[in-house]
Amino acid sequence: MPKESSVQSSVLEYLNSMKGCIAENVSGNSSQSGRADVNGAINGRAFKIELKVPDRGNTPTKKQLFELLRWQKAGAIVMVAYSLRDVKTVFTKNGLSCDGWFRHIKDDMNSFMCCRKDDTLIESMLESMEDIDE
Numbered sequence: 001m002p003k004e005s006s007v008q009s010s011v012l013e014y015l016n017s018m019k020g021c022i023a024e025n026v027s028g029n030s031s032q033s034g035r036a037d038v039n040g041a042i043n044g045r046a047f048k049i050e051l052k053v054p055d056r057g058n059t060p061t062k063k064q065l066f067e068l069l070r071w072q073k074a075g076a077i078v079m080v081a082y083s084l085r086d087v088k089t090v091f092t093k094n095g096l097s098c099d100g101w102f103r104h105i106k107d108d109m110n111s112f113m114c115c116r117k118d119d120t121l122i123e124s125m126l127e128s129m130e131d132i133d134e
Contacts, residue, residue: 004053008037010084011051015040015091023047034063036071036078042091047077054082 008025015023015038023040036048048071052058060068060080068078077096081087090096 004037004051007053007083008051011038011049011081011087014084014087015042018042018091018093020044021091034061034067036064036068042077042096045077045096046071046075047079047091049078049087050080052080052082 012023012025015021021040021042023038026035026037026039037051038047038049040047040049048068050060050064050068052060065080068080072078077090079086079090
């Protein structure tokens with residue numbers, strides 16, 4: 001099973017090889033918990049990617065989901081990805097494969113991507129997470 005850092009390296013290499021795309025590693029400390037692992041922009045549109053490895057139920061925390069959804073509501077493309085393949089599904093060499101729609105890769109929101117900031121599901125999910133420490 002690959003480590004998250006090796007997945008992150010391959011994701012960054014792939015994204016930075018794309019025309020019109022720039023991506024960077026996000027490192028932080030405990031006071032910055034909830035921040036996505038990768039920040040970037042593609043053709044002028046911001047994105048955030050939370051990376052996980054699919055071992056022993058490794059899933060995003062509520063705070064990570066909350067932060068991603070806040071960015072999404074502001075217009076960023078956000079996703080939780082478990083592999084470079086997940087990222088390539090959304091970010092293709094021809095640009096975005098899914099602009100303007102929301103897709104649950106799994107029903108439990110442990111893996112998802114979304115592009116549309118006006119989706120009512122996002123608003124209701126954010127409201128249900130009001131107890132998250134900001």
